[in-house]
Amino acid sequence: MIRIRRVTLPPDLAGQLRVRTDKLHGDKADCSAARAAWKSAKATRTQLTRHLTGMAAGIRRCMYCGDGLGTDIDHFEPLAEAPLRAFDWPNHLLACSYCNSHQKRELFPRDEDGRPLLVDPFTEDPCAHLELVLSTGIYEALTPRGDITIKVFGLNRADLARGRASAFIRTVCMLRDRARLLQFSGTEEAGEVAASLLDQPFADVLYAMLRYRDLPGAEQVLRGRDVVDALADPALHFGP
Structure with missing residues (x-):
């Protein structure tokens, strides 16, 4: 996992996300409603995928494992926990189907004060929490958050x-x-x-x-x- 720099979206796409987010808030949408809204927004998802692909390392690589082809937009804070963030740009990452559907899924550990424990590669450098041993390809945790991140994303598969x-x-x-x-x-x-x-x-x-x-x-x-x-x-x- 490496640090990823998030780009500023074009005004028209950013506006689309605001409108959709405002509607979710106005409807007081739950997880089911947020999923339905996200699934129906095909054109918006296509545009978001294009921008996420441009930010990904390598050729469209998963922002978690760095190996698989980035095919999915993952909600870093899952819709099950934060349905109103379905169209929140800072909550979108590009993931391979394995990391998204088989590893992370709806997992989002928090500490006793409710703060997220997973490392977000857009807001911090994963190297502060993870160290890669080059000779073995294994990640070693430098912090408790690093340890949880390794386990949730299956980084040492x-x-x-x-x-x-x-x-x-x-x-x-x-x-x-x-x-x-x-x-x-x-x-x-x-x-x-x-x-x-x-x-x-x-x-x-x-x-x-x-x-x-x-x-x-x-x-x-x-x-x-x-x-x-x-x-x-x-x-x-x-x-x-």
Whole structure:
């Protein structure tokens, strides 16, 4: 899971969401009514999906696991708990069907004061709560919220851990290839490698590597000084 930057919606779409939200409030909609309104708003959902897709890491990747294709708009705070937030833009994330329907579902743990315990990648950096062990692809919790987030989203599923570990090896090799291309062959093919690095699944691997770059022991964790130096390339960094 990586930090995602939310864009400002165009005025016409933002207006549609306000109108629909006002109607839910006026009707004092419950979960059933909110679901019906959401299901009937096909054109609005299509527009929202387009904007969420543009914000997702890689090529339309799930904002939770980073692997599956983002096919669903997930309500971070579920409609069962917050029906009036059905059309609330800050409550929308792009998820794969597995994370949305089999992992998170309607789960939304809260602490004793009612504050959400799941990490929202739009409002905070997941790295404050989760640490990715690159060699194994396993997430370790840094906080109690991180532990709950790992469990609810199933971030350490065997297929995901294996995929991240493989992505780490692949990323190391691609970084070395890009460095050699920049040194001996010009920038065109090197640019293709950079684009491929940013488009591949498991963007959290590159994201974690960029964070490790400035930490003690980076050369050992990242498998060499050449990899550490390659990560300094601005072309490989995520957006602001």
